[in-house]
Amino acid sequence: MKENNSRYAGPSSATLAEGWKLERLTQPSRLFGANGIRTGADGRIYVAQVSGSQISAVNVDTGLVETISPMGGDIVAPDDLVFDAKGNLYATEITEGRVSVREPNGRTRVINGDMPCANPITMYQDRLFAGECRPDGRIMELDLNGGAPRVILEGVPMPNAMEVGPDGMLYFPVMGANEIWRVNPAGGAPEVVARDLGVPDAVKFDAQGFIVSTQVASGQVLRINPANGERTVLADIAPGLDNLTFVGERLFVSSISGQINEVLASGKVKSLVPDGLNWPLGLAMGDDGKLFVADGGFTYTLIPGGGLQIISMLFSPGFPGYTRGVAAAGHGEYVVTTANGQVARWRPAKQESEVLAEGFERLYGVAITSGGAVLFADAGSGRVLSLKSGNVDVLASGLQEPMGIAIDSDGRCLVSEEGAGRVVKLIAGRSETIVDGLQQPQGILVRGEKLYIVDVGAKALVEFDMASGRRRILASGLPVGAPAGVTPKFLQAIPPLSGPMGPFAGITAGADGTLYLSADAEGSVLALHPSHV
Numbered sequence: 389m390k391e392n393n394s395r396y397a398g399p400s401s402a403t404l405a406e407g408w409k410l411e412r413l414t415q416p417s418r419l420f421g422a423n424g425i426r427t428g429a430d431g432r433i434y435v436a437q438v439s440g441s442q443i444s445a446v447n448v449d450t451g452l453v454e455t456i457s458p459m460g461g462d463i464v465a466p467d468d469l470v471f472d473a474k475g476n477l478y479a480t481e482i483t484e485g486r487v488s489v490r491e492p493n494g495r496t497r498v499i500n501g502d503m504p505c506a507n508p509i510t511m512y513q514d515r516l517f518a519g520e521c522r523p524d525g526r527i528m529e530l531d532l533n534g535g536a537p538r539v540i541l542e543g544v545p546m547p548n549a550m551e552v553g554p555d556g557m558l559y560f561p562v563m564g565a566n567e568i569w570r571v572n573p574a575g576g577a578p579e580v581v582a583r584d585l586g587v588p589d590a591v592k593f594d595a596q597g598f599i600v601s602t603q604v605a606s607g608q609v610l611r612i613n614p615a616n617g618e619r620t621v622l623a624d625i626a627p628g629l630d631n632l633t634f635v636g637e638r639l640f641v642s643s644i645s646g647q648i649n650e651v652l653a654s655g656k657v658k659s660l661v662p663d664g665l666n667w668p669l670g671l672a673m674g675d676d677g678k679l680f681v682a683d684g685g686f687t688y689t690l691i692p693g694g695g696l697q698i699i700s701m702l703f704s705p706g707f708p709g710y711t712r713g714v715a716a717a718g719h720g721e722y723v724v725t726t727a728n729g730q731v732a733r734w735r736p737a738k739q740e741s742e743v744l745a746e747g748f749e750r751l752y753g754v755a756i757t758s759g760g761a762v763l764f765a766d767a768g769s770g771r772v773l774s775l776k777s778g779n780v781d782v783l784a785s786g787l788q789e790p791m792g793i794a795i796d797s798d799g800r801c802l803v804s805e806e807g808a809g810r811v812v813k814l815i816a817g818r819s820e821t822i823v824d825g826l827q828q829p830q831g832i833l834v835r836g837e838k839l840y841i842v843d844v845g846a847k848a849l850v851e852f853d854m855a856s857g858r859r860r861i862l863a864s865g866l867p868v869g870a871p872a873g874v875t876p877k878f879l880q881a882i883p884p885l886s887g888p889m890g891p892f893a894g895i896t897a898g899a900d901g902t903l904y905l906s907a908d909a910e911g912s913v914l915a916l917h918p919s920h921v
Contacts, residue, residue: 402865405851407919410863413679413904414696417664417911418453419444422642424468424509424549424590425633429475433633433640433648436466438482439666439684439889441877443469443490446648448635451660460874462496463488467521468549468631470511472532480506480518483880483889487518487530499534505882508560512552517573519547523564523884529573541571541578549590549631553614554597561588561601568601568612582617585610587703590631594639602629602641605703609641609651623651628686628701644702645686646911663696665911670714670753670831670894671904672722679896679904680722681913682711684889687736690913692898699736702885706739708732710886713754713764713793713894725751725764727887731775745775752892753793753831755801763801765790768888772803772814784814791892792832794839796854804829804841811841811852823852823859828869831895831906842893842905844869849895849905849916863916867909868893 402410420440428434432445434456443457443466457463457479467482477490478499486501487509500506500518507521517540519527525544528537545564553559557570559581566585571578581599582588586606594600599612600622607626612619628644639651646664649657670682678689685702700707709726717723722734729748734741749768756762761776763783772784772793784790788807796802801814802822809826812819823829827845834840840862841850849863869891870876879889894906903916 402863404916405860405862408862409917409919411915411917412907413690413692413913413915414665415662415912416867416907417646417666418661419446419646419648419664420911421644421666422630422646422648422661423644424466424480424507424631425640425642425648426469426471427633427635428471431635433635433660434469434471434477435642435648436469436479437646438465438467438879438882441465441879443477443479446661448638448640448650448660453661457490457496458874459871460876463490464877465879467507468509470509470516472511472514472516478509478511478516478518480509482507482521482882487516489532497534499532500530500537503528508548508550510549510551510558512558512573515573517550517552517558519544519550519560521546521548521563527558527560527571540573540575544569544578548588549592551592553593553599555614559591559593559599559614561591563587563589563604568599570614581614582612582619585619589629592632592634594634595637600632600639602632604629604644609639621655623649623655623657625649625657626698627703645683665696665913667891667908667911668894668906668913669712669892669908670724671896671906671913672714672716673896673898673904674716674722675719677898679898679913680714680716681906682714682724682894684710684712684727685886687711692902692915700739704739706734706736706741708734708741708743710889712892713752715754715756715762717756723754723756723762725754727751727881727889729887731762731764744778745773745780748773750888750890752791753804753894755793755795757795757799759799763793763795765793765803767791767806772801774801784812784817784819787812787819791830792842792895794832794834796834796839797836802832802834802839804832806830809845811839822854823850826850830868830891830893833895833897833903835897835901840895840897840903842866842868842895844891844893844908849903862903866905866914867907867912868905869909871909 424436465483466479505522508519550560586603609623648661713725730746754764792804810824831842837855839852
């Protein structure tokens with residue numbers, strides 16, 4: 389059986405201009421994030437993927453992945469899921485603030501549309517419980533027919549994946565308190581079961597009635613006695629763990645980054661689905677020759693010829709937030725734009741970041757001028773802005789989805805307008821079209837008199853000679869943008885974790901002229917080498 393994953397459905401091979409060769413630096417992602425996981429009646433693990441906006445099923449013996457609910461389908465940004473006895477799949481849609489049910493025949497309907505940051509969900513004796521992963525979250529019992537919910541508990545600081553224990557109590561991690569609580573499903577005051585953990589984000593029970601819990605900050609899997617809170621470490625994997633499920637006696641653990649591991653009795657882990665990239669987004673080449681890869685809640689460095697090395701993630705100290713655009717700003721320092729509407733200066737090695745400006749809508753590309761000004765695009769407001777010495781000025785407004793930012797040899801700002809299908813130059817408060825007739829331009833790069841444009845609508849990399857006006861396609865059939873025939877749904881904010889999420893196919897270059905691209909349709913990083921390299 390061939391693996392079926394909707395994000396693979398786009399172009400898988402590229403046509404290159406003479407003198408260029410293509411190299412895939414990272415393998416395509418098999419999952420686009422791995423959030424809530426649950427064992428189905430068929431013995432497969434069903435995986436909710438917020439970034440990928442899809443649900444997949446994984447065969448635990450072969451690793452084969454099949455898409456169940458595809459990107460662009462009725463279920464948007466699923467974060468957790470559960471089945472009932474009839475095989476109906478219930479999913480929380482965290483960016484939509486709702487819970488939907490997908491019937492075995494594929495029909496989908498919403499059963500609750502008023503749950504901001506809907507995340508944890510579980511089923512017990514044909515009763516459906518769900519919660520909101522936000523600072524003042526509620527835990528509720530939902531009406532399977534779409535009626536009014538019954539609130540069990542409110543004001544909970546970020547509850548996450550929960551389960552009813554052998555004692556009939558509802559157990560859930562409270563991320564904001566770094567604790568695990570339980571409450572009677574009928575209502576009443578909650579009790580603290582365990583404190584001082586590694587930021588728990590999921591709770592399930594093993595066959596002996598012990599809690600098994602993933603810790604998103606520490607990366608540990610803990611086994612906890614619900615009677616006294618005593619704990620042992622089952623595995624120490626990596627920060628970013630999200631959820632867990634049992635297939636018989638076998639324990640599997642998911643990670644936000646997209647990996648699923650089996651935890652063996654020895655404490656060692658066996659990979660079922662390897663790590664991958666959720667997108668990726670912005671790229672920047674550091675002065676140390678390492679490629680910086682922004683991937684939303686994770687950031688990495690990549691040495692050409694080597695593998696991805698994680699720098700930091702959403703729950704790491706000093707992390708600036710869900711990272712999208714990036715510009716290198718000196719040794720070990722970057723300026724980034726975040727989905728939270730902030731521009732920040734970040735020093736990963738020192739675990740510190742400084743907010744330079746905030747309060748924007750949807751930030752994408754960023755560049756730094758020779759004079760130290762930070763230029764950045766706000767697609768939400770249609771503006772390009774300049775930041776220097778703490779002052780923010782508007783360079784242009786009324787643009788149609790400005791995305792990529794670059795600076796030409798004269799110090800002028802170039803901007804890609806995805807909504808207008810063009811690249812413009814900003815001159816004295818006005819915009820001058822320099823390249824038009826594009827479909828959906830996103831990342832742009834200037835090297836000398838050459839402008840490189842990632843056109844995700846055309847699945848192409850365009851080279852434009854700004855001196856002669858000559859245009860040519862360097863590569864076509866690239867795995868960028870949405871798969872063919874798919875219209876992705878907009879992923880709204882998940883406060884306080886992230887603002888609105890969305891793709892951005894970044895581009896940068898190495899000193900030798902190699903071009904690096906974010907291939908977000910398959911979750912990889914590509915390198916285009918000129919013939920002299």
